[in-house]
Amino acid sequence: MTAVQNTAKTFKFSYPTCTNEEVLFKLEVPVEIPHGGSTRELVQRVMKMFHIPVYLEDELNGKLAEFVAEETKKFHNERDAKLLDQLKNSELNIEGIVKNWEKLFKENVMEFAEQKGSSDEEVFAAAYHKLVHSPALDTILQVEATYAQTVMNMLKSRDDDIEKLTQKQTEEMEEKMRLLNTVTTEEEINELAVQHxxxxxxxxxRWDSQLDALRHTQRAAHRAWLMTAIDDYQTDEKITPSNSPLMSFPAALAPAPATPRLEESFTIHLGSQLKQTHNIRLAALHMMQLCSVHRPDADGGTWAGAQPALALYSGELSGSVLLVDPVPSRSPLLRSARAAAEHHFPDVEAQLRHITEAIKEPVEKRNAERQAGRARGERLRAGDVFVSRHSNLAEAHVVFHLVADDESLKAGDMTSRHPAILGLRNILKAACCNDVTSIAFPLLLKHELTEEMTAAWCMRRAELVLKCVKGFVLEASGGGGADLRTLCATLPPDIRPALFSSLAALLPTIFRVSGPVRAKTAAQ
Known part of the structure; x- marks a missing residue:
């Protein structure tokens, strides 16, 4: 396509002389159309060049602006008419025009877009995802279990050392107390307590420092080893776990015996017109079992960390809801997650520390508004939720920490507007928006059985929570994002089998449960 050149048009302007109005000065100035500059600037240049009186400036500027607008309109109309005629007559190279626009667009993007390549984290994530979906999976899980065992051994040594120190100090203090008012004074006892x-x-x-050093060393070694393994795997397609550098690590741990537990599973349908299929499980287990570090299961050779590892960098993440108190640094997850090195995300302690810092300002502001200026620092309210990410837990990539008021949860007349219920609603919405397709939550909003939790209390609480969850899942799925395909409702592990059966029988009354169609045939 030939580029349309700009054209020059003559602008004419006349004005009377100062002595005789019948005598006109005629001004003719060539103007480029389309005009790329300012008409006011052109007027100033013309007035200075031709000595035009100042009082004619406004009139001249108006006429010139009108002339430029009219001629520009004509120019575009004529140009577009020619192009349409060329298009009708197949005189335009459409493919060439498209390629030229594509070239110009790419050059523009390359010039002004931020020059940014893949980060180290993205490269490592891609390498790990490729390796866990290869024959190297079993070896990777064995290596991670070996790392975890090393950390557990150090934790055991720490606990033994501190226990011995505590025992020694207890004996010293008992001896001092026995000699009080005879050989020992109160001041000496106080000094001894300070020393202890x-x-x-x-x-x-000292032990925390050694554990941190071990975790950092393991994290660096794990990443370096995986990057070496992916290089070998890509350069030699015949490589297998038996002849790869992965096998330079010791053998796996002996499998631990499986603990039998009460569990039921249902396939349910939600929605009236467009039905959605979900799987809902009812299991008697403590939520911390899902949030423990990877453990080998009873089959031997198959590791409990296989499924979390396969789904780690995918759109099918698993989540767990953990009831916690208002201070993030006191989450029960802290001790559990630190039993193994975290190779993919910041250490759980660093995550909770970051959360504590991040919530200070908004929490203080909210508490100042709602409590007449009596802010409580870093403490959260019931119903608040904070999130941590993990790669070393048995059955959870994401842990939703739901702040709960234990006293209010004991009440038997809870409603759907309770902060814990509303917090659960926010969790399910966040799960759908962040690729969490499987989530576990405490059905009774309690991790352990207590005195007030009678059979009638449990049935009322379970019915309320299940009905709310049903509505929340429908609401969350309607907002886009991932579908919550699997819901796991957990119960305290020491629940009675009869009560568990009653709660399991409650599910079909709330959800539409799919079942086989039994056809009766006539007797032969």
């Missing part, structure tokens, strides 16, 4: 506290702090600090 300092010794305990020093021992705990």
């Amino acid at each position: 506290f300092e010794q305990q702090s020093l021992a705990a600090g």
Whole structure:
């Protein structure tokens, strides 16, 4: 296509002389159309060049602006008419025009877009995802289990060391107390207590430092080893776990015996017109079992971390809801997750520390508004939720920490507007928006059985929570994102079998459960 050139048009302007109005000065100025500059600037240049009186500036500017607008309109109309005629007569190279626009667009993007390549985290994630979907999966899980065992051994050594120190200090204090008012004074006992506290702090600090160093060393070694393994795997397609550098690690741990538990599973349908199929499980287990570090299961050779590893960098993540108190740093997950090195995300302690810092300002502002200025620092309210990410837990990539008020949860007359219920609603919405397709939650909003939790209390609470979850899942799925395909409702592990059966029988009354069609045939 030939580019349309700009054209020059003559602008004419006349004005009377100062002595005789019948005598006109005629001005003719060539103007480029389309005009790329300012008409006011052109007027100033013309007035200075031809010595035009100042009082004619506004009139001249108006006429010139009108002339430029009219001629520009004509120019575009004539140009477009020619192009349409060329298009009708097949005189335009459409493919060439498209390629030229594509070239110009790419050049523009390359010039002004931020020059950014893949980060180290993205490269590592891609390498890990490729390896866990290869024959190297079993070996990777064995290596991670070996790392976890090393951390557990150090934790056991720490606990034994601190226990011995505590025992020794207890004996010393008992001896001092026995000699009180005879050989020992109260001041000496107080000094001894201070010494014992300092010794305990020093021992705990020393062990924490060693554990942090071990975790950092394992994280670096794990990443370096995986990147070496992916290089070998890509350069040699015949490589297998038996002849790869993966086998330079020791054998796996002995499998632990499986613990039988009460469990039921149902396939349910939600929705009236467009039905959605979900799987809902009812299991008697403590939520911390899902949030423990990887453990080998009873089959031997098959590792409990296989499914979390396969889904780690995917759109099918698993989540768990954990009831916690208002202070993030006191989450029960802290001790559990630190039993193994975290190779993919920041350490759980660092995550909780970041959350604590991040919530200070908004929480203080909210508490100041709602409590007449009596802010509570980093404490959250019932119904608030904070999230942590993990790769070393048995059955959860994402843990939703739901802040719960234990006293209010004991009440038997809870409604759907309770903060814990509303917090659960926010969790299910967040799960759908962030590729969490499987989530576990405490059905009774309690992790353990207590005195007030009678059979009638449990049935009322379960019915309320299940009905709310049903509505929340429908609401969340309607907003787009991932579908919550699997819901796991957990019950305290020491629940009675009869009560468990009653709660399982409650599910078909709330959800539409799919079942086989039994056809009766006539007797032969």
